[in-house]
Amino acid sequence: KALLERMGIPTHILPQVVPSGTVLGKLLPSVAEDVGLEGAQVIAPACHDTGSAVAAVPAEGENWCYISSGTWALMGVELAEPVINERSLELNFTNEGGFGGTIRFLKNIMGLWLVQECRRTWARAGEEHSYSELTEMAERAQPFKAFVEPDHISFLHPGDMPARIREFCKQTNQPIPETKGEFVRCALESLALKCRWVLERLEELLGKRLEVIHIVGGGSRNALLCQFTADATHRPVLAGPAEATAIGNIMVQALALGYVNSHAEAREIIRRSFEVTHYEPQHPEAWEDAYERFLKIMAQAETFA
Structure with missing residues (x-):
């Protein structure tokens, strides 16, 4: 952020940085309906x-x-x-x-x-x-x-x-x-x-x-x-x-949701x-x-x- 500010690049265009394992919320209803995952939580893994x-x-x-x-x-x-x-x-x-x-x-x-x-x-x-x-x-x-x-x-x-x-x-x-x-x-x-x-x-x-x-x-x-x-x-x-990679992603989600x-x-x-x-x-x-x-x-x- 400090580097972007020094270069005159607005920082509001970037998303918030969150730790891996952060629960971001539920899928948008339109997306959930498309993929058949109603109520599914979106989690930031180790990206x-x-x-x-x-x-x-x-x-x-x-x-x-x-x-x-x-x-x-x-x-x-x-x-x-x-x-x-x-x-x-x-x-x-x-x-x-x-x-x-x-x-x-x-x-x-x-x-x-x-x-x-x-x-x-x-x-x-x-x-x-x-x-x-x-x-x-x-x-x-x-x-x-x-x-x-x-x-x-x-x-x-x-x-x-x-x-x-x-x-x-x-x-x-x-x-x-x-x-x-x-x-x-x-x-x-x-x-x-x-x-x-x-x-x-x-x-x-x-x-x-x-x-x-x-x-x-x-x-x-x-x-x-x-x-x-x-x-x-x-x-x-x-x-x-x-x-x-896939297994680690799954485990981070399991930890975030309290299953592990x-x-x-x-x-x-x-x-x-x-x-x-x-x-x-x-x-x-x-x-x-x-x-x-x-x-x-x-x-x-x-x-x-």
Whole structure:
């Protein structure tokens, strides 16, 4: 509001900002009649999709973090107060309002976009594959052949992602993936290793160790990515629910209407109602070596666009 006033933009054109879980009132009669929901209450959920997804994380205790995994991967923690300092600014972490007055302190990471764009490129060439098929190919491919920095600017826009991965590997003097499985494995391993990098910075900013990673959203269905994330971070991963955004939205409504007494109770209901898959870290030495290589690749990636 203060910023708008300084710029001479009237603030009365904006709606009132209310906390998530606020009951706004009943549906307009004309709308209620159209949709068959007479008497239904309208409730403001955690309006961003990630906000609702984080509200649905089936976590217990305090020392956990989440990855809302889809086209993007948003990795962070739920806090009572924002973290605002020069280091958080330097690392490009953000503080976003969450359900129940919490702060979602997180960092955006390029998620399954790399795989999605590879799949679209191959489909345009007449080579259609499901995500399950591509993941199976990746599982059979050579491990740790090459890595990319998922957040490098060259991967940001739609287009021929396999060609961009080839070019990145060429620029960083790595073996170039050849098969579809190698491209997908490169993307998944690199994403898991980038999550390790973000986890370390998150722990640095918080001054404590995070013991468990919860993965929610569509990416939680990718068992290979979840296992790679556990392996790369040396942390157990709890994956699911996949439809966390919808579930979180429902739970915020249930809390607002008094059907559920607390956020902790809502999370317990989610734990008991939806499948959560547990992944334990494996092959620690191999992944530690891979991480050292990945850090060097990240440093090289800063030198070219």
